[in-house]
Amino acid sequence: MPSVEVTPRLVLSSLHVHPVKAMGGTAPAHAEVEPWGLAGDRRWMLVDTAGRVVTQRQYPRLALASAELPPDGGVRVSAPGRDPLTVPVPDPAVGTLAVDLFGTKVDVVPADSAADAWFSAYLDTGVRLVHLDDPARRRPVDPEHGLPGETVNLADGFPLLVTTTASLDALNALIADGDHADEGPLPMERFRPNAVVDGTTEWEEDRWARVAIGEVTFRVVKPCARCVVTTTDQRTAVRGKEPLRTLSRHRRFGNRLVFGQNLVPETTGRLRIGDPLRILATRETDAPQAGA
Secondary structure, eight states: OOOOOOOOSSEEEEEOBOSBTTSBOBOOSEEEEETTEETTTTOEEEEETTSBEEOTTTOGGGGGOEEEOOTTSSEEEEETTEEEEEEOOOOGGGOOEEEEETTEEEEEEEOOHHHHHHHHHHHTSOEEEEEOOOHHHHOBOOTTTOOTTOBOOSSSSSSEEEEEHHHHHHHHHHHHTSTTGGGOSOOGGGGOOSEEEESOOTTGGGGEEEEEETTEEEEEEEEEEOOGGGGBOTTTOOBOSTTHHHHHHHOEETTEEEEEEEEEESSOEEEETTOBEEEEEEOOOOOOOTTO
16 A cells, blocks of 8 residues: 555744844744754843843834844844944953843853944943853753753743744634734734744643654743733834733733743754654643633
8 A cells, every 4th residue: 555644733833043132033944952942042132231131121122123143153133223233253261241131140251342332322222242152051941940951041041932823823812802902913923932833722732741843852841921022013113912911811820921831952953844743741730721
């Protein structure tokens, strides 16, 4: 009998790399998974003059700025009203700077003064661009959810974030029935994921404990708590009420409003769009279901 090709139910539909935290990034066809996240993802960020992280929480205009990784290294940034700038990777020999990333001290390497001037002019406030030179030893994963030796890039808390199109569709349906229906439907970019999966049922990811995407396996450590950044239109920098208003009614988990799941890699390797996702283990959860 001729072989029958079986189409996987769950498929990786897109990948997203944000070289500079809080800015727009790229959507490659493939990406390497390193122990601390996708290669090149969130290795740079902005800090204020006191050394505290700067994101879209304080400056929604960062949504309009974007970054990409040139083939010869460094990072290339662009923003409305500014000429693009390529910033070389700073030499750690110049010394590190201790900065505050949401209450956690992280040692980073300052970029050159041209980058600081570029971003300060764009945001009309004094900021510095910094680089995470050595993720393997600079920032451990939250010990409440991580294992000894696990580290993370400059993401909010965990190496990767996965979301599903079915859950976004369900959320948009709830928004359409709410008080701010005119703000929907929301695109996935509002949630700034690293990996997006097609083929699930709505909120199915709540029960994942371990998954494999292509050749790489991950621990699913916790739901992703959402903040005001999700209310910021990533193409206009205008803020609204959604999705937080709807998440507060239908996706409240304790004191958190959740969408998506945080991942920690168990192995490394290459992810490719079209890779199947396999569920290796599930868990019981009291996370609310849509409509609850």
